[in-house]
Structure formats: structure tokens, C-alpha cells
Amino acid sequence: MDKYIEMIRIRFLMMLAYRTNYYTGILIYSINIGAYYFLWNAIYGGKSEIEGLSAVQMTTYVAVAWMARAFYFNNIDREMATEIKEGKVAVELIRPYSYLGMKTMQGLGEGIFRLFFFSVPGMVIVALIFPMEFSADAATWGLFAISIVLSFFINTQLNLLTGITTFFLYNNTGLIRAKRVLIDLFSGLLLPISFFPGWAQEIMRFLPFQGISYIPSMIFTNGFTGSQVVEGLLLQAVWVLILVVPIQILWVIAKKQLIIQGG
Amino acid sequence: MFYISMFFQYVAQYMKTRLEYRADLIVEIFSDLLFQAVNLIFILVVFDHTEFLNGWSRDEIIFIYGFFLVPYALFSSFFNIWDFNERYIVKGELDRILTRPIHSLFQIILERMELESLFGAVTGLAVMFYAGSRLGLEVSWSDPFLFVLFVLGGVLVYAGIFVMIACISFWADARTSIMPMMYNIGNYGRYPVDIYNKAIRFVLTWILPFAFVGVYPAAYFLGRDEWYGYSFLTPVIGLVFFSLSVFIWNEGVKRYRGAGN
Numbered sequence: 001m002d003k004y005i006e007m008i009r010i011r012f013l014m015m016l017a018y019r020t021n022y023y024t025g026i027l028i029y030s031i032n033i034g035a036y037y038f039l040w041n042a043i044y045g046g047k048s049e050i051e052g053l054s055a056v057q058m059t060t061y062v063a064v065a066w067m068a069r070a071f072y073f074n075n076i077d078r079e080m081a082t083e084i085k086e087g088k089v090a091v092e093l094i095r096p097y098s099y100l101g102m103k104t105m106q107g108l109g110e111g112i113f114r115l116f117f118f119s120v121p122g123m124v125i126v127a128l129i130f131p132m133e134f135s136a137d138a139a140t141w142g143l144f145a146i147s148i149v150l151s152f153f154i155n156t157q158l159n160l161l162t163g164i165t166t167f168f169l170y171n172n173t174g175l176i177r178a179k180r181v182l183i184d185l186f187s188g189l190l191l192p193i194s195f196f197p198g199w200a201q202e203i204m205r206f207l208p209f210q211g212i213s214y215i216p217s218m219i220f221t222n223g224f225t226g227s228q229v230v231e232g233l234l235l236q237a238v239w240v241l242i243l244v245v246p247i248q249i250l251w252v253i254a255k256k257q258l259i260i261q262g263g
Numbered sequence: 264m265f266y267i268s269m270f271f272q273y274v275a276q277y278m279k280t281r282l283e284y285r286a287d288l289i290v291e292i293f294s295d296l297l298f299q300a301v302n303l304i305f306i307l308v309v310f311d312h313t314e315f316l317n318g319w320s321r322d323e324i325i326f327i328y329g330f331f332l333v334p335y336a337l338f339s340s341f342f343n344i345w346d347f348n349e350r351y352i353v354k355g356e357l358d359r360i361l362t363r364p365i366h367s368l369f370q371i372i373l374e375r376m377e378l379e380s381l382f383g384a385v386t387g388l389a390v391m392f393y394a395g396s397r398l399g400l401e402v403s404w405s406d407p408f409l410f411v412l413f414v415l416g417g418v419l420v421y422a423g424i425f426v427m428i429a430c431i432s433f434w435a436d437a438r439t440s441i442m443p444m445m446y447n448i449g450n451y452g453r454y455p456v457d458i459y460n461k462a463i464r465f466v467l468t469w470i471l472p473f474a475f476v477g478v479y480p481a482a483y484f485l486g487r488d489e490w491y492g493y494s495f496l497t498p499v500i501g502l503v504f505f506s507l508s509v510f511i512w513n514e515g516v517k518r519y520r521g522a523g524n
Contacts, residue, residue, distance in 0.1 A: 020435055028444035035451045035463060042317045042458035043309050050312045174290035178297050185301045195308055 003097055004105045011109025015117075022117045029066060029122045030129075036062045037130050051194045057221045058192075060132045065189050065217040067123050070114040072152040072212060074107035077176050080163030085170070093255070100160055100251065107156050135222060143229055147216035150236035154211045157243040158183070164247070167254035188214025192223070208243065211236040269365060273373040281379070292379050299332060299386050302450075317458045323485055324454070326394035330484070331453045331477040332387025334417030336380050342422045343375040345442045347429040357519060368426065368512050400484065413480035413494070416501035420475050421449065423504030426512055433515030445471075453477040468493070475500050 015021070037059050044055040053061065080103060083089045092099050126132065135141065162179050166172050184190055186209035193204055193214045204210055215232040218224040224232055281288050306328060310321040351357040351371065360367050428441055452473030456464045467474040475497045483494035 024441050025444075028441065028448070031463075031466075032444060032447050035448070035459065038459040038463065039451075039454060042454075043313050045313060045315070045317075047313070169287070171284060171287045172290075174287055174294045178290065178294035181294065181298045181301050185304065190301075190305055191308055195312065197308075197311065 004101060007102055007105035008109040008112065011106045012113045015110055015113035025070075025114070025118045026122045026125065029070065029118055030125050033063045033066055033122075033126050034129065036066075051192065053192065053194075053221070053223055056131055056133045057223060059130060060134070061192060061217050061221045061223065063123065063126050063130075063132060064220045065213050067119040068148050068151060068213065068216050069189060070118045070122075071111045071148055072155045073114075074110050074156065074159065076103050076107045076156060077159040077162040077179070079103070079106075080160070081166040081172055081176065084163075084166040089258075093258075100247065103160065103163070104156050107159070108152065111152055133221070135220070140220065140222065143233065144216055144220045147219050147233060147236065150233065150240060151212050151216050153240045154208055154236065154243065155183070157240065157247060158208070160247055161243070161250065164250045164254050167258060183209055183212060186210070187212035188217065192218070194223075208239040211239050266365070266369065269369075270373065273376070274378070277376060277378060288379055291377075292382050295380060295383055296386065299383060299390075302328060302453075303390070317455060319455045320398075322394045322397045326391055326398065326400075326485060327455070327477050327481040328453055329387050329390030329392075329394055330413075330481040331417075332390065333384045334414045334421060334476050335449075336383030336387060337414065337418045338421040338425075339380040339383070340378055341372050341376055341418075342425055343377050344371060344425060344429045345446075347371070348432040352432045352519075361516070361519075367516055368509065395484070398485070400486070406484065409483065413483070413497045416497035416499075417476035417480060419501030419505040420472050420497075423501070423506075423508040424449075424471055424473075426505075426508035430508070430511045430515045433518050449473045449476070472500050472504065 040058050040062060041055060044050065044058065048054060050058070080089075083092065089099070092102075127134070158179065162172070162176055165175060169175065186204055186207060188210055189212075193201055193210050196204070211232075215224075215236055219229055219232060303325070306321070306324055309316075310324075314320075316324060351360070357367070360370050363370060424445070425442075428445060431441070448471060450473075451459070451463075452467055452475070455478050456467055456474045459467070464474075475493070479490060479493040480497045482490035
């Protein structure tokens with residue numbers, strides 16, 4: 001266990017070393033959220049609410065969705081692809097830790113860094129400039145915290161899956177990009193799932209993506225109430241468990257057919 | 264002349280390597296299409312809930328998006344320098360480039376081109392024609408020429424901004440996450456900039472002039488005469504930003520000392 005916590009710490013310190021990264025990060029996240037704020041205000045026009053969300057709730061939703069993304073988002077898939085392509089994965093495999101577990105911990109280190117150095121200061125700036133609605137309820141914050149941890153796991157598991165496919169496809173830049181675009185749309189980052197037409201919502205209910213962004217953001221903006229919150233969290237937890245299966249299966253097959261060229 | 268023949272030789276090599284990995288090529292074209300579809304879906308879903316965006320109709324917004332896709336496709340085919348820092352500075356690849364008798368930026372453009380992105384221009388045109396016909400727009404004899412001029416202007420705006428960001432690596436040795444987020448900011452030029460407040464509109468017009476890749480030139484074809492002044496500025500802004508970026512690039516290369524080895 002110690003070695004995994006050490007992984008989180010090392011990755012956190014690595015992120016800290018690139019100083020320009022976090023000044024620009026905060027600035028750019030704020031500009032991004034700002035632009036969405038105006039876009040959504042124009043979309044609302046004079047309407048008081050769309051699909052049960054008021055204009056203020058909607059802008060809060062967008063801000064929280066992007067700030068949460070800083071935490072759950074990572075480039076583990078791309079890192080794995082490079083390590084596999086360059087053959088470095090062979091060395092990783094003989095080291096005394098689980099490769100996938102180690103990658104997850106690195107992602108977590110990155111996420112924790114971005115949470116404290118992008119999301120929190122960025123949120124303060126955004127909340128000063130634009131009207132947002134933050135819940136004063138400690139329970140909401142607690143549930144939101146649980147929810148984004150689960151988001152992190154779902155997203156990271158999907159990244160691991162995409163990363164493992166490099167063993168079979170050799171070059172999967174296209175696939176990585178396609179996955180990212182799909183997650184942005186289906187996770188509810190760009191648009192709350194409730195805005196989509198009914199048939200599309202039906203399909204998305206059976207996909208793991210809404211556990212990444214829609215559920216935590218709805219919990220935070222109080223768009224979900226009572227049993228909906230519990231159902232949302234349960235759905236996330238179930239997906240975390242389900243996704244373990246294909247990862248393990250693919251991993252076993254991948255290791256068997258691994259061919260290291262040179263090195 | 265030398266540069267032109269160089270260009271075609273690189274294109275020929277590129278085709279060969281690409282056709283070698285056909286499956287990957289198809290996935291990449293597919294992921295581009297997916298990206299374009301996601302943006303279109305965003306517009307469609309939003310207009311399920313509202314009639315107008317500050318006086319702009321759904322089809323007008325779709326038309327602007329279609330226009331935007333054309334310069335964007337050209338940009339992403341030839342100015343694929345988002346990983347410039349990691350590839351060329353950190354790994355020291357720039358040393359190799361600098362020993363050759365062709366302008367360094369031109370070589371990097373050739374090395375990193377991704378011609379399959381050109382496919383996006385086709386979808387862009389299709390989207391434009393779809394929206395244009397629903398709006399009943401008429402095409403006059405000058406429109407194709409202006410279209411080409413505006414598209415080139417837009418490409419130069421995009422290229423100028425991204426080359427300048429790549430230049431940061433010459434001065435600051437740090438890895439930055441500016442590049443990926445800049446792609447997001449580029450998207451805001453697609454929406455009518457009058458929905459933003461003055462500060463953001465100013466940024467999108469004069470500092471990071473992404474509005475010249477989408478809404479300003481498209482406004483001309485939509486017959487929004489109050490924006491014509493901006494529409495015709497497109498090639499000018501493009502030239503200014505791109506020249507500036509090449510100038511900064513040349514200064515940066517002078518400062519470059521090489522890493523490692």
C-alpha cells in the first residue's frame with residue numbers, strides 16, 4: 001500500500017514542478033467557464049427554467065462540471081499507449097507492483113493536484129465574477145465528494161481500457177481521441193443529460209458515461225433530490241465494479257500476446 | 264520552387280506511410296467526424312429548448328459552424344504543432360531540423376501534417392450548404408472567391424495563434440497545458456460574439472482573434488451587413504497574426520540552445 005501512496009505523492013510533486021502550468025491552468029479554466037456562462041445566458045434568453053434547471057443552476061452546473069473534470073480527467077491512456085509502443089511496459093511489468101494500479105495512482109496524484117491548484121482557486125475566481133449558487137448544506141458537499149471520487153474511478157477505468165487496446169491495435173491515437181469526444185458529450189459535461197431528447201436519454205441510461213460528469217454536477221446543483229441522489233451514487237458504484245471485469249480479462253490476454261520489439 | 268517540390272515530396276511520403284496503417288487512418292477520420300458531430304449535436308439539442316440565440320436562428324448558427332469547419336480542417340492538417348514542446352524541445356528533435364537548409368517552421372509543418380483532417384472541409388461544406396439552402400441564401404459570382412479569401416484568413420489566424428503558443432517553449436522551459444485549452448477557446452469564435460460581454464468579445468476579436476475564423480466571415484454570407492467591416496478584415500488579421508508569429512518563431516530559434524546530448 002505504501003508504494004501506491006508514494007506514487008500519488010511523486011506524481012503530485014511532479015505536477016507542482018511545472019509552475020507556469022497552474023497559473024495558466026486557472027486562467028484558462030476561468031475563461032472557458034466564462035464563455036459558457038454567456039452562451040448559456042443567451043440560450044436561456046428570458047426563460048426562467050429549462051428542464052427543471054434555472055439559469056443560475058445551469059451556469060453553476062457548467063462551472064462545477066468543468067472543475068470536477070480537472071479532478072477526474074487524466075492522460076493515463078495516452079501514457080500507456082506511449083509506454084507500450086516504446087516497449088517500456090516490459091520493464092514496468094517486472095517491477096513489484098501492479099502496473100494498472102500504479103497508473104491509477106498516478107492519475108489520482110494528478111487529479112489531487114489539479115483539484116487543489118486549479119479547481120479550488122478557479123472556482124473562487126469564477127464565483128466572484130459570475131453569479132453562482134453554492135449549496136450551504138454540508139451533506140451536499142459530502143455527497144458530491146463521494147460522487148467525484150467515483151467519477152474518477154469510472155473515467156480512469158475507461159482510460160485503462162483504452163490504454164490496454166494499444167497491445168492489440170499498436171497505434172490508437174484515433175481511438176483515444178474518439179473516446180475523449182464521446183465522454184465529453186455523453187457524460188453531460190457539455191449539456192445536462194436531461195436536455196437531450198427522450199430516446200437519447202434512454203440509451204445513455206445504459207452507458208457508464210453519465211456517472212462521470214452528470215451525476216456529480218446534478219448532486220452539487222441540487223438538480224437531484226432525495227432518492228435520486230442515492231440512485232445516482234449507486235449507479236456510479238455499480239459501474240465501477242462492472243468495469244473491473246473487462247479490464248482484467250483484456251489485461252490477461254494482452255500480457256499473453258505481448259511482444260517486445262527491441263529495447 | 265524548392266519549397267513547393269519539397270512539399271509534394273513530403274505529401275507523397277506521407278501517403279505511403281498512411282496507407283500502410285489503413286485501419287488507423289479510418290479510425291482517425293471517424294474520430295474527426297465524431298468530433299464534428301458532437302458540436303452539431305450540441306447546437307441541435309440547445310435549439311430544442313430555444314428559438315433564437317440573441318436574434319440568431321438555429322440554421323444561421325449551423326451555417327457559421329459549417330464555415331468554421333473549413334479553415335479549421337486546413338489548420339489541423341498542416342499546423343499540427345500542439346506537441347511541439349515535447350517532441351522538438353524536450354527530446355531535442357529541433358537540433359535535427361536546424362541542420363537542414365529549409366526554414367525550421369516549414370519543416371515541422373511538413374513532418375507533422377495530417378492530411379486526413381482535410382476531410383473535415385468536406386463535412387464543413389456539406390453543413391454550410393444544408394444550412395444555406397434552408398435559409399434560402401443566394402450564391403453570387405463573387406462568393407466563391409471571397410470564401411477562399413476568408414478561409415485562408417481564418418487558417419492564418421489559427422496558425423498564427425498556435426505558432427505563437429508553440430514559441431513559448433523557446434523562452435520558458437516548462438510544459439504548459441495552454442495548448443489543449445486553447446482549442447476550447449477557439450470554439451467560442453463559432454458563436455455570435457454579441458452574446459458575450461465586451462471583454463470577451465474584445466479578446467476574441469483583437470487578442471485571440473478566433474471570431475475571425477467563424478462568426479465574422481460567415482456573417483458576410485449570411486447577409487448581416489452590420490458585420491461586413493469585420494468580415495473583410497479577416498484576411499488582414501490573418502496576415503498580421505501569422506507574420507507576427509513567424510517573426511517570433513525566428514527570434515525564438517535564435518535563442519534555442521538544444522537540450523541534452
